Amino acid sequence: MTDILVYVPNSGKHAAEVLTLGRTLGDVSAIAFDDAAAALAGEYGAAKVYRVDAAGIDDYFVDPKATVLTDLARSAAPDFFLLPSTDEGKALAARVAVALDNGLLTDVSGLEADGTATQDAFAGATVVKSKSTKGFTLATVKTGSTEPAPAPGAPAVEAVAATVAEADQRVRVTERVDEPAGDRPGLAEARVVVSGGRGVGSAEDFALIERVADALGGAVGASRAATDAGYYPHKFQVGQTGTTVSPQLYVAAGISGAIQHRAGMQTSRVIVAVNKDADAPIFGMADYGVVGDLFQVLPQALEAIEKRK
Amino acid sequence: MNIVVLVKQVPDSGLARQLDAQLRVDRNGANNVMGELDEYAVEAALQLKEAHGGEVTVLTLGPGQATETVRKVLAMGADKAVHIEDDAVGGSDALTTSAILAAALGRLEWDLVVAGAESTDSGMGVMPQLLAARTGAPALTGARKIDIAERTVTVEHQRANGYDVLSANLPAIVSVWDTINTPRYPSLKGIMAAKRKPVETLALADLGVSEAGPAAARNEVLSAAERPPRAAGQIVADEGQGGDALADFLAAEKFI
Ligand SMILES: Cc1cc2nc3c(=O)[nH]c(=O)nc-3n(C[C@H](O)[C@H](O)[C@H](O)COP(=O)(O)OP(=O)(O)OC[C@H]3O[C@@H](n4cnc5c(N)ncnc54)[C@H](O)[C@@H]3O)c2cc1C
Ligand SMILES: Nc1ncnc2c1ncn2[C@@H]1O[C@H](COP(=O)(O)O)[C@@H](O)[C@H]1O
Numbered sequence: 001m002t003d004i005l006v007y008v009p010n011s012g013k014h015a016a017e018v019l020t021l022g023r024t025l026g027d028v029s030a031i032a033f034d035d036a037a038a039a040l041a042g043e044y045g046a047a048k049v050y051r052v053d054a055a056g057i058d059d060y061f062v063d064p065k066a067t068v069l070t071d072l073a074r075s076a077a078p079d080f081f082l083l084p085s086t087d088e089g090k091a092l093a094a095r096v097a098v099a100l101d102n103g104l105l106t107d108v109s110g111l112e113a114d115g116t117a118t119q120d121a122f123a124g125a126t127v128v129k130s131k132s133t134k135g136f137t138l139a140t141v142k143t144g145s146t147e148p149a150p151a152p153g154a155p156a157v158e159a160v161a162a163t164v165a166e167a168d169q170r171v172r173v174t175e176r177v178d179e180p181a182g183d184r185p186g187l188a189e190a191r192v193v194v195s196g197g198r199g200v201g202s203a204e205d206f207a208l209i210e211r212v213a214d215a216l217g218g219a220v221g222a223s224r225a226a227t228d229a230g231y232y233p234h235k236f237q238v239g240q241t242g243t244t245v246s247p248q249l250y251v252a253a254g255i256s257g258a259i260q261h262r263a264g265m266q267t268s269r270v271i272v273a274v275n276k277d278a279d280a281p282i283f284g285m286a287d288y289g290v291v292g293d294l295f296q297v298l299p300q301a302l303e304a305i306e307k308r309k
Numbered sequence: 310m311n312i313v314v315l316v317k318q319v320p321d322s323g324l325a326r327q328l329d330a331q332l333r334v335d336r337n338g339a340n341n342v343m344g345e346l347d348e349y350a351v352e353a354a355l356q357l358k359e360a361h362g363g364e365v366t367v368l369t370l371g372p373g374q375a376t377e378t379v380r381k382v383l384a385m386g387a388d389k390a391v392h393i394e395d396d397a398v399g400g401s402d403a404l405t406t407s408a409i410l411a412a413a414l415g416r417l418e419w420d421l422v423v424a425g426a427e428s429t430d431s432g433m434g435v436m437p438q439l440l441a442a443r444t445g446a447p448a449l450t451g452a453r454k455i456d457i458a459e460r461t462v463t464v465e466h467q468r469a470n471g472y473d474v475l476s477a478n479l480p481a482i483v484s485v486w487d488t489i490n491t492p493r494y495p496s497l498k499g500i501m502a503a504k505r506k507p508v509e510t511l512a513l514a515d516l517g518v519s520e521a522g523p524a525a526a527r528n529e530v531l532s533a534a535e536r537p538p539r540a541a542g543q544i545v546a547d548e549g550q551g552g553d554a555l556a557d558f559l560a561a562e563k564f565i
Contacts, residue, residue, distance in 0.1 A: 061449070104528070127534050171475050289543070291544060292546065296552070
């Protein structure tokens with residue numbers, strides 16, 4: 001049987017996707033540092049959960065978790081070790097790779113039983129097949145790679161007691177500041193994302209984007225031109241240097257569709273664009289596009305949406 | 310305070326890019342630029358030097374044409390450069406690259422290494438952590454703000470929904486996002502001055518690294534293809550009905 005080790009950081013959608021992908025490859029053993037992660041692993045069909053308990057581990061950045069993951073990877077000797085492709089997931093995978101002198105594949109969007117991985121290159125313009133040639137398949141998995149499918153079970157739980165070694169106390173986390181997301185769904189997890197770009201023209205007019213998002217029960221996103229101009233906070237930026245989203249519906253209003261923006265939204269199921277320039281590249285990838293002024297089109301659409309509800 | 314800034318020359322991410330016949334990033338086109346996020350690393354290094362004194366050394370691993378990128382960083386204000394150039398490097402994996410860069414860092418005196426959060430070609434975003442593992446220095450990655458006081462570096466590590474404050478003792482490795490600053494342009498004076506700044510060129514043998522290239526890589530690329538285009542959509546012109554038409558589409562797709 002193929003053994004799959006999965007790092008489960010939390011109870012979010014991305015973690016559920018990685019567990020689901022792991023299950024298609026073999027028997028999943030999940031690594032959980034808290035109860036919420038352990039519960040998610042059970043819900044998504046893990047056969048086994050390593051429930052790690054390490055006092056004070058959250059006071060330090062990356063290093064102590066990397067040590068735990070390296071030790072578990074060494075003793076479990078899996079065929080695959082999967083982590084979500086987040087900043088943390090990639091950092092941990094990098095540390096495991098050096099410690100074990102193992103191959104490393106990042107931002108994988110698909111995996112086959114023989115270890116062949118699908119990866120995007122050049123912001124998604126090129127799709128590459130690759131494979132590890134040393135050690136097990138160590139891969140970080142991009143969000144939106146699989147549809148999360150629950151398979152509730154009662155995994156065997158192995159308690160792992162770990163201590164934070166002095167050498168792993170080098171980077172202290174002295175404060176965690178969460179900027180509240182408000183009532184809207186989180187950008188990375190939302191079913192619907194409505195994004196505005198430079199074409200929205202001002203911070204005030206982003207209220208129109210918010211109204212459309214609310215009418216569709218979605219999250220608000222923004223292009224980098226919009227965040228750079230201060231129309232909307234940076235944390236809502238979609239794209240290569242912002243958040244990668246993969247919703248059922250992505251609406252781009254006043255966004256030209258630069259390659260760096262497309263990198264963060266091109267796996268959305270349905271893409272809708274509103275832009276007054278018929279030649280904007282975003283129309284090349286849109287399932288439905290309206291060539292027109294967003295200040296005419298969106299208010300009319302809003303009215304029509306309200307009528308239908 | 311001595312700072313090493315890591316920069317990588319990459320094909321311009323705004324233009325068409327491709328893999329060559331050996332399935333490696335094609336670096337022969339004319340459209341090579343400094344890694345877009347590395348510009349922010351350079352700016353951060355220069356600002357820290359301006360505040361705390363010391364020297365900024367630019368370190369790059371790349372083919373001959375990467376000299377252009379090195380010159381640009383010197384023109385922006387860095388003091389000297391180390392350029393590792395060796396035909397045996399082509400086809401290396403990230404782990405090998407990190408071993409080479411770590412060997413070069415071992416020859417330099419530094420309190421701080423500043424890198425981009427990710428390169429804009431391979432875009433793995435792992436080099437700072439790989440270097441931390443190899444050098445034993447702490448890595449504080451993904452910074453949107455850096456402060457140095459005494460021998461402690463403190464950064465705001467950017468997250469999707471906020472940030473974490475991280476701190477560590479020097480020497481340390483920091484990587485930065487594009488939210489941290491606005492990179493300067495090289496001045497004419499800077500461009501002239503750059504011509505006289507020292508650039509040391511090293512080969513793998515100078516660093517005592519013997520294993521590199523495809524033979525030492527722990528992964529291989531099997532094939533590459535252009536992403537199949539999405540099926541053509543329906544594009545309508547707004548002649549007063551665009552919003553209604555959009556709502557009809559959303560209803561047909563069951564979003565309302
Ligand atoms: C290293 C690097 C990383 C980057 N990362 C990202 C990233 O993560 N995310 C990102 O988005 N970008 C990123 N970019 C920037 C990217 O290259 C583009 O500059 C950016 O996406 C452009 O944003 P935009 O489409 O809103 O603006 P523009 O390209 O200026 O487009 C505005 C569009 O609005 C339309 N418009 C104007 N007024 C109206 C109106 N009234 N009604 C309808 N349409 C209108 C115009 O026709 C135009 O098409 C990155 C760039 C670099 C170099
Ligand atoms: N060949 C290289 N030479 C110098 N610096 C590099 C090189 N490759 C990566 N880096 C640095 O590491 C950062 C992250 O790179 P990566 O892990 O490839 O995404 C880059 O932004 C650079 O600062």
